[in-house]
Amino acid sequence: MNMISTLLSITTGIYICAALYHLCFAARKIHTGLHLSFGMMCVMAAGYSLSEQSVYSSSSIPSFVHALKWQLSFGIVFMTGATWFTVFFTNNSSRLTVWLFGVAAIGLLAKNLFSPYGIIVDKIHRFERLSLPWDEQIAFPSTDLAGWTVILWLFSLLVYLFVLYGSRRLWSAGRRRAAMVLAANVLFFLIAGVVDLAIDLRKLRWVYVAEFRFLLCIVSMAVYSTRHFSRKS
Numbered sequence: 001m002n003m004i005s006t007l008l009s010i011t012t013g014i015y016i017c018a019a020l021y022h023l024c025f026a027a028r029k030i031h032t033g034l035h036l037s038f039g040m041m042c043v044m045a046a047g048y049s050l051s052e053q054s055v056y057s058s059s060s061i062p063s064f065v066h067a068l069k070w071q072l073s074f075g076i077v078f079m080t081g082a083t084w085f086t087v088f089f090t091n092n093s094s095r096l097t098v099w100l101f102g103v104a105a106i107g108l109l110a111k112n113l114f115s116p117y118g119i120i121v122d123k124i125h126r127f128e129r130l131s132l133p134w135d136e137q138i139a140f141p142s143t144d145l146a147g148w149t150v151i152l153w154l155f156s157l158l159v160y161l162f163v164l165y166g167s168r169r170l171w172s173a174g175r176r177r178a179a180m181v182l183a184a185n186v187l188f189f190l191i192a193g194v195v196d197l198a199i200d201l202r203k204l205r206w207v208y209v210a211e212f213r214f215l216l217c218i219v220s221m222a223v224y225s226t227r228h229f230s231r232k233s
Contacts, residue, residue: 003134004207008053011215015046018222034088037081038221044078045214052211056138061127064139069118072152073109075210079159080105085221089178090166097162104155111148120200122146130205138207145200156193160186181224188213 019042025035051074054067083101086092112119123144130140163186170179192213198204 003136004056004132004138005053008049008056008211011211012046012049014215015042015049015218018042018218019046022222031088034085037084037088041078041081041085042218042222044074044081045218047074048078048214049211052208056207058139061124061141064127064141065117065121065124068121069112072112072119076105076108076112076152076155078214079156083159083162086163086166086182089182090169092166092169101155101159101162108152108155115146115148117143117146119152120146120149132207140205142202143200149200153193153197156189160189178224181220185217185220188216 019039021039022035022042023039026032026039048071051067051071055064055071058064058067080101083098087095087098108119117124121143125142125144127139127141129137131137163182167179167182167186170176170182192209195204195209199206199208
């Protein structure tokens with residue numbers, strides 16, 4: 001029973017539908033920057049979900065490493081897109097910080113794609129498979145985390161702080177519902193990130209929960225931005 005593959009296929013479909021919807025708004029020049037950045041986030045989430053399917057279904061170390069590299073790359077671009085979305089969502093005219101995030105993301109992408117095992121894995125000791133309670137097996141190699149994991153976490157935390165700063169701006173401007181949506185998404189990402197880190201450290205033997213944070217982000221922001229900005233247009 002390939003429950004994980006089925007769930008990831010469903011979430012991929014949701015991301016693609018959301019991407020097409022918002023890119024259509026961007027093509028019609030309705031809040032172009034907002035919908036274009038959010039559409040890009042949806043595309044990256046779909047790529048992340050597809051890559052995660054490949055990670056779980058890997059049958060060898062090379063296929064696992066290849067899938068993991070692409071998964072992390074999609075995640076990095078997603079985070080960069082989140083900074084642009086925050087700028088347009090909060091009407092922040094300052095773009096310097098976002099460009100700096102972009103430069104940092106390019107560096108992380110290059111390091112991730114050209115390193116032997118990617119940016120978070122330093123060494124793979126052996127290839128294992130984890131048996132889930134519903135009789136499904138997924139790839140679960142024994143690995144050592146690389147020092148660049150700290151840099152990746154620092155990048156993520158800075159993005160979270162940037163989004164929280166945008167949330168504070170919205171709160172001060174009286175857009176409290178929008179502020180709470182942004183802040184709640186940061187909380188989702190932090191909790192899921194800690195769980196995934198525990199899995200990376202092999203303190204927890206379970207599937208990654210990144211898909212839940214992406215799904216919550218895409219659904220909550222899609223619902224809010226569609227109702228709010230489409231109504232205004």
